[in-house]
Every structure is written in C-alpha cells, then in structure tokens.
Amino acid sequence: MALNVPEFAQTQLALLAAELAAEVAESAALVALHSPAALQRAGVALTNLVVAAQRTGLGGRTVLELARDPALGVAGGGKGGGGAGGREQGKENELPEHGIRTGDIVLLSEQPSGQARKREVRELERRGVKGVVTRVGNAVVAVAVDEKAEDREGDGSGGVGALLSGEKRVWIVKVADDVTFRSRMNATMERLAKMGEAEYSPFIRVLFGLSSPSPVPADLSRDPEVGEIEWVDPTLNDSQKDAIRFALASREIALIHGPPGTGKTHTLIELILQLLKRNQRILVCGPSNISVDNIVERLAPHKVPLIRLGHPARLLPSVLNHSLDVLTRTSEAGAIVKDVRAEMDAKQASIRKTRNAKERRAIYADLKELRKEYRERERRCVSDLVAGSKVVLATLHGSGGFQLRDEQFDVVIIDEASQALEAQCWVALLAAKKAICAGDHLQLPPTIKSLNSKMTKPSSTKGKDAAAAADEPTIKGATLETTLFDRLLKLHGPSIKRMLTTQYRMHEKIMRFPSDELYEGKLIAADAVKARLLRDLPYEVADTDDTTEPLVFIDTQGGDFPEKNEDEQQDAAGGGKKLTKSSLYGDSKSNEMEAALVRQHVRRLVDAGVKPEDIAVVTPYNAQLAILAPLKEMFPGIELGSVDGFQGREKEAVIVSLVRSNADGEVGFLGEKRRLNVAMTRPKRSLTVIGDSETVKKGSKFLKDWMNFLEENADLRYPDLSSLSQEA
Numbered sequence: 001m002a003l004n005v006p007e008f009a010q011t012q013l014a015l016l017a018a019e020l021a022a023e024v025a026e027s028a029a030l031v032a033l034h035s036p037a038a039l040q041r042a043g044v045a046l047t048n049l050v051v052a053a054q055r056t057g058l059g060g061r062t063v064l065e066l067a068r069d070p071a072l073g074v075a076g077g078g079k080g081g082g083g084a085g086g087r088e089q090g091k092e093n094e095l096p097e098h099g100i101r102t103g104d105i106v107l108l109s110e111q112p113s114g115q116a117r118k119r120e121v122r123e124l125e126r127r128g129v130k131g132v133v134t135r136v137g138n139a140v141v142a143v144a145v146d147e148k149a150e151d152r153e154g155d156g157s158g159g160v161g162a163l164l165s166g167e168k169r170v171w172i173v174k175v176a177d178d179v180t181f182r183s184r185m186n187a188t189m190e191r192l193a194k195m196g197e198a199e200y201s202p203f204i205r206v207l208f209g210l211s212s213p214s215p216v217p218a219d220l221s222r223d224p225e226v227g228e229i230e231w232v233d234p235t236l237n238d239s240q241k242d243a244i245r246f247a248l249a250s251r252e253i254a255l256i257h258g259p260p261g262t263g264k265t266h267t268l269i270e271l272i273l274q275l276l277k278r279n280q281r282i283l284v285c286g287p288s289n290i291s292v293d294n295i296v297e298r299l300a301p302h303k304v305p306l307i308r309l310g311h312p313a314r315l316l317p318s319v320l321n322h323s324l325d326v327l328t329r330t331s332e333a334g335a336i337v338k339d340v341r342a343e344m345d346a347k348q349a350s351i352r353k354t355r356n357a358k359e360r361r362a363i364y365a366d367l368k369e370l371r372k373e374y375r376e377r378e379r380r381c382v383s384d385l386v387a388g389s390k391v392v393l394a395t396l397h398g399s400g401g402f403q404l405r406d407e408q409f410d411v412v413i414i415d416e417a418s419q420a421l422e423a424q425c426w427v428a429l430l431a432a433k434k435a436i437c438a439g440d441h442l443q444l445p446p447t448i449k450s451l452n453s454k455m456t457k458p459s460s461t462k463g464k465d466a467a468a469a470a471d472e473p474t475i476k477g478a479t480l481e482t483t484l485f486d487r488l489l490k491l492h493g494p495s496i497k498r499m500l501t502t503q504y505r506m507h508e509k510i511m512r513f514p515s516d517e518l519y520e521g522k523l524i525a526a527d528a529v530k531a532r533l534l535r536d537l538p539y540e541v542a543d544t545d546d547t548t549e550p551l552v553f554i555d556t557q558g559g560d561f562p563e564k565n566e567d568e569q570q571d572a573a574g575g576g577k578k579l580t581k582s583s584l585y586g587d588s589k590s591n592e593m594e595a596a597l598v599r600q601h602v603r604r605l606v607d608a609g610v611k612p613e614d615i616a617v618v619t620p621y622n623a624q625l626a627i628l629a630p631l632k633e634m635f636p637g638i639e640l641g642s643v644d645g646f647q648g649r650e651k652e653a654v655i656v657s658l659v660r661s662n663a664d665g666e667v668g669f670l671g672e673k674r675r676l677n678v679a680m681t682r683p684k685r686s687l688t689v690i691g692d693s694e695t696v697k698k699g700s701k702f703l704k705d706w707m708n709f710l711e712e713n714a715d716l717r718y719p720d721l722s723s724l725s726q727e728a
C-alpha cells in the first residue's frame with residue numbers, strides 16, 4: 001500500500017511534537033521533583049561549581065572549565081556524596097563521584113539557593129546554557145557550550161556571560177538530548193511534506209511504495225553491479241556474501257537483517273570496500289556515535305580515505321584522527337583558520353580580567369564577529385575536504401549538518417537502522433539515490449517516551465503542539481516506534497531483505513529458543529562457538545555444575561519470592577544509576593530474594609574461577625538494579641545493566657533476573673518479546689535465568705513457550721532456602 005508522502009511527513013511531525021512534549025515534561029519533572037543535591041546523588045548532576053577557566057575549543061566554541069567552588073572548603077562536608085568522607089589531604093578539590101561522562105549533553109545554570117522558590121529555579125534554568133562535556137577530570141569538568149548560547153550574549157537573554165558575571169556558583173545536570181537533534185528531523189520532514197510529486201526520485205518513490213523496487217536477477221552474479229567479486233575477506237560466510245551481493249545488486253533499497261552475533265558490522269565493512277571498488281560515493285550513518293565509530297575503527301585499517309563528521313568530544317579517541325574537526329586543524333587547508341583562533345583565545349582570556357559589564361559586552365561582540373569569520377573559513381576548508389572524500393561517516397543527526405548541505409551520495413548505509421526513528425533516517429536519506437539498512441527489527445526499537453502518542457485519536461494526544469497538530473492529516477495507527485526498517489519490510493515484503501544466519505556468539509543451546517521462535521529456526525551456531533563452555537575459558541576454571549552447563553533456569557515459583565514496588569525516593573538514592581521515568585514515578589519493580597539468588601550464583605561462578613569481568617547481570621527493572629548494586633563492590637569488574645542498556649553487548653556469562661512474581665500474572669515490561677530476545681541473546685557460554693515460571697507463564701504465549709522450553713531444556717533448579725538465608 002502506497003503512502004501519501006505529505007501525509008506521512010505531517011504525521012511524523014505530529015508524533016515528534018508529542019514526543020518533544022513528553023520529554024520536556026519528563027525533564028521538567030526530573031528537575032522539579034528533585035533538588036540539585038538529589039540529582040547529584042543519583043549521579044546525573046554536579047553542584048557547587050564555579051567557572052575556573054575558559055578558552056576557545058574546536059569549531060570556535062567556548063569551553064568552560066568547571067571546578068568545585070573553593071569557597072566551600074574541604075570536600076565531603078555532607079552533600080558531596082559518593083564516599084567523599086575519607087579523602088586524603090590534597091584531594092580537597094576533587095569532584096564527588098558522578099556519572100557524567102565525556103560526550104554527555106548537560107544544562108549549565110546558576111545554582112538556586114536552598115530557599116529558592118520554584119519560579120526562581122525555573123528562571124535560572126531558562127537562562128542556563130546547554131553544552132557538551134569535553135573532558136572529565138578528578139577536579140575539573142570541561143563543557144563546550146552550545147553555539148546558540150554564545151550568540152545570546154548580546155541580547156541580554158542569558159548565555160555564558162550571565163553565568164560568569166559575579167563569579168556565580170553553577171551546577172550542571174545531564175539532559176536527554178538537545179533540541180537541534182529534533183530540529184533537523186523536523187526540517188527534514190517539512191522538506192518532505194513540501195516536495196511536489198514531480199520531485200520524487202525513483203528512490204523516494206520506492207521508499208513510500210509509489211513504485212516497486214527494481215527487480216534483481218535470481219542469479220546475483222549475473223547482475224552487472226555484482227559480477228565476479230574479489231572478496232577482501234574471503235572467509236565471510238555464505239549468508240554474509242549473499243547479503244553483500246544483494247545489496248550491490250539492489251537499485252533502491254536493501255535490508256540486511258542481522259540477528260544477534262551474526263557479524264552485521266563485519267558484513268558492512270566488506271560491503272563498503274566493495275562499493276568503493278565500484279567507485280561509489282558512500283555516506284555511512286548510525287543512530288549513535290558509538291555505532292558510527294565502531295565502523296570507522298574497523299574501516300580505518302583498510303586505508304580508505306574517510307572522513308568522520310561530528311563533535312570531537314563525542315568521538316572515540318581512536319576515531320579522532322579521521323574527524324573533520326581534526327583534519328581542518330592538521331591539514332594544510334586548516335592553517336588559514338589558525339590565526340583567527342589565536343585571536344579568539346586572546347579575547348577569551350581578556351574577558352576574565354574585566355569585571356565591567358559594558359566592557360565585557362564589547363568583548364563578546366568582538367568574539368561573535370571573530371567566530372563568524374572563523375566559521376566562514378572553516379566552512380570553506382571543510383567543504384573542500386568533504387568534496388574530496390569517497391566515504392563520509394556521521395550519525396544520522398550529524399548528516400544533517402551544514403557540512404553535507406549540498407552533497408549527494410550514490411549510497412547511504414544506515415547501521416542499526418532498527419534502532420533509529422524513521423524521521424532520523426530521512427535526515428540522511430534525502431542525500432541518497434539508494435539505501436542499505438542493517439538492523440534487527442526483532443530487538444528493541446528506539447526508546448520512545450510518548451507512549452500515548454499513537455495516532456488512533458489524534459485529539460487525545462496530550463500537549464499543546466500535539467493538539468495543534470490534530471488538524472493535520474494523520475495516519476491512523478502510526479507511531480514513532482515503527483521504524484523505517486519495519487515499515488519497508490511490511491511495504492515490500494521479505495524480497496528486499498537478506499538475513500545473516502551464522503552467529504558467532506552463543507552456545508548452540510543458548511541460541512536454540514530465540515532462533516526457533518523469532519528467526520524461523522534459521523540461525524546456525526558457528527563451529528567455534530557452538531559448544532563453548534565456561535570451563536573452556538582461556539584461563540583456569542574448575543569443572544562445576546555451573547561451568548559445564550550453558551543453560552540454567554532457577555525457578556522461584558511458589559509465591560515465596562514476591563516482587564516489590566520500589567518507592568521512588570529510595571530508588572533515586574540508590575547511587576550512581578540513571579534516573580528514568582519508571583524510577584521517577586515509582587512504578588519500577590524489585591525482588592529481594594531474586595537478588596539474593598543472583599548473588600549466590602555469581603559467587604558460585606567466581607568461586608569456580610570465572611572472572612567477574614566475564615559476568616554480567618541484566619534485568620528489565622531499574623529498581624532491581626539498585627538492589628543489585630552492592631555486587632559491584634563484592635565482585636569488582638562485574639557488569640550490571642538494564643536489558644535495554646545492554647543491547648548490542650555480549651558477555652561470557654549472563655544472569656537474567658526477571659523480577660516479576662505475583663498472583664495475577666502481571667508481567668508488564670516482560671511482555672515485550674523484543675526485550676526478552678535481547679536479554680537471552682547476550683551470553684556466549686552461559687545463560688542463567690532466574691524467575692517465577694508460574695507468574696511469567698501467564699504473561700504471553702511467547703513467555704509461556706520460553707518457560708516450557710527452559711523447563712525441558714535447561715538445567716532446572718529450585719532455590720535452596722537454607723543456603724540462601726546467608727545471601728539475603
């Protein structure tokens with residue numbers, strides 16, 4: 001069924017507006033419900049800071065160095081949190097423990113006094129600035145402030161200067177993402193909405209079902225684009241080679257379906273090299289920086305001329321050498337921007353010397369001019385570099401930057417496409433003649449906050465923007481959760497897809513259930529992994545019941561281990577973990593006794609010789625994670641994570657705590673089989689599931705089948721209450 005493009009774009013705009021409203025509400029709730037000190041305890045904020053220095057960073061941005069206010073005296077005096085009490089001398093300026101990392105986006109604003117009223121607090125936040133964390137040290141956090149904030153200087157509506165005047169005390173809090181992120185999706189959708197049908201390329205027509213994809217020959221080697229392939233890596237398996245041939249032969253769209261551990265990235269690298277041999281110009285994108293960097297790292301050894309667009313603070317160090325920002329500084333073309341930069345640095349330094357507001361404003365005005373000049377020169381230098389490169393890599397969002405404004409590509413490759421919003425994909429797709437999307441729609445889609453924004457009754461959506469959008473045409477049943485990958489599969493059927501079928505991660509027995517239930521029984525465990533056990537790890541591990549069995553199920557049925565509703569305050573105080581919607585609204589669940597079973601199992605593995613760094617515990621519930629947190633001190637190196645956060649990761653041994661145990665068979669979150677798929681496909685050699693089969697079986701057919709499968713195929717155990725009392 002063909003889609004009406006303007007209608008599609010309008011629906012996306014309405015959905016994005018509802019999502020924005022939901023995120024703003026959540027973020028406001030976060031700050032409204034919790035004091036800066038509480039947010040600091042939860043690891044998402046740093047308080048009591050001052051601007052200790054400022055300088056010009058890459059891209060002409062102002063970088064502020066934030067340090068603990070020296071007026072506070074010795075750290076650890078109460079609010080510091082995170083073990084600040086036992087500090088040695090000389091460490092008094094250290095920041096308390098926190099979870100803010102390089103690359104995070106933060107809001108920097110003046111710190112409200114303890115007695116500040118809500119309205120005052122909100123006003124301070126409005127005047128605050130957003131920025132990216134560029135460096136995290138023991139005593140200093142550096143933040144590159146948003147360009148827009150710098151340009152607010154002159155008009156008195158806030159900005160960096162406002163924060164500096166009078167040596168104000170400031171704080172930073174991590175925010176979900178920036179508004180520019182949305183504005184690029186919105187601009188893209190608006191462009192699509194306005195496009196006349198005559199402007200649709202054959203590629204766009206196929207993506208909206210106005211035309212069918214051009215057929216590819218059954219024998220792909222007969223396709224002129226494919227021909228005889230000289231493989232860079234001849235050890236690729238047949239399904240990988242087939243997917244590459246198919247992607248080369250397709251004219252408009254190809255989906256590469258990569259179930260867990262099947263070498264999706266490996267395949268994309270070869271595909272990129274083959275496209276280059278065919279003299280194609282390629283844009284490679286992914287939803288996250290890490291997805292893009294992963295490809296850069298693996299492409300770089302092949303010595304292909306590539307450029308990575310993106311904020312340097314958010315790139316992996318190993319990727320920096322390919323970053324456009326660095327190239328503009330090191331390449332010859334970059335020399336012309338250097339002198340402007342030196343001048344800007346001098347100005348920055350002089351700002352700190354003046355206390356006179358008028359002088360300060362004048363310096364900011366100069367800086368603004370210089371920044372303009374800097375950017376203009378940078379732009380010229382950048383467009384030369386970009387025009388000369390055959391492979392450009394960027395996040396989907398980054399592909400909407402000025403650097404690619406008028407650039408066209410033969411092919412756009414989107415990795416992890418099933419984790420991207422469709423509107424996000426279009427930011428890159430408008431520069432393409434053909435797209436190759438890799439992903440797995442049977443794992444979790446991107447996180448959506450506006451769960452009620454489904455377009456059934458547009459007028460029921462909350463928020464002013466969404467209500468305003470209700471007059472626009474909307475597509476019934478549309479949701480942001482429907483990814484491009486999903487939609488295209490539904491639109492054109494499996495003929496546009498090739499699936500990778502050999503997996504290089506899991507023991508055959510761990511793979512069996514997800515393969516049979518979700519991947520049509522098509523997965524094959526590679527020889528190297530299909531029989532690997534913990535006891536075969538390349539270091540000394542004893543033969544025990546746990547190290548010789550890949551699949552263990554500890555069944556807590558019987559109602560002795562009931563779940564608990566986590567109280568939100570307790571949750572926030574849980575230390576370094578992320579605040580989430582669920583923890584904010586107190587609907588997260590935990591299960592003390594399951595946690596005790598987890599500890600017991602970890603201890604048994606470690607006693608057998610398995611290193612804690614080879615073990616991960618995953619659970620769908622943040623409240624359960626909070627309860628499990630002491631494991632990190634008991635077994636340094638062990639990883640604890642939410643299922644959602646562990647997507648894309650793997651470990652030798654994984655313990656899954658299902659948490660739910662109640663008389664009603666309420667399973668909430670667990671009902672989502674894509675979440676369970678992610679949970680059960682993380683381990684290589686050992687999967688231990690801990691849960692109440694009685695409760696879980698009532699949740700869905702999938703859960704029932706899984707429980708039955710575990711009862712029949714796993715090493716089935718029942719908790720031994722007497723030994724457990726020591727753990728509890």
Ligand SMILES: Nc1ncnc2c1ncn2[C@@H]1O[C@H](COP(=O)(O)OP(=O)(O)OP(=O)(O)O)[C@@H](O)[C@H]1O
Pocket residue numbers: 235236237240258259260261262263264265266267504505648
């Ligand atoms: N043809 C192959 N022969 C041997 N090993 C392979 C092959 N293809 C992939 N692998 C191995 O499988 C593992 C997973 O591959 P890769 O990292 O490319 O997957 P990914 O796409 O990042 O992850 P996933 O497949 O889970 O999406 C890697 O260790 C890789 O070396």
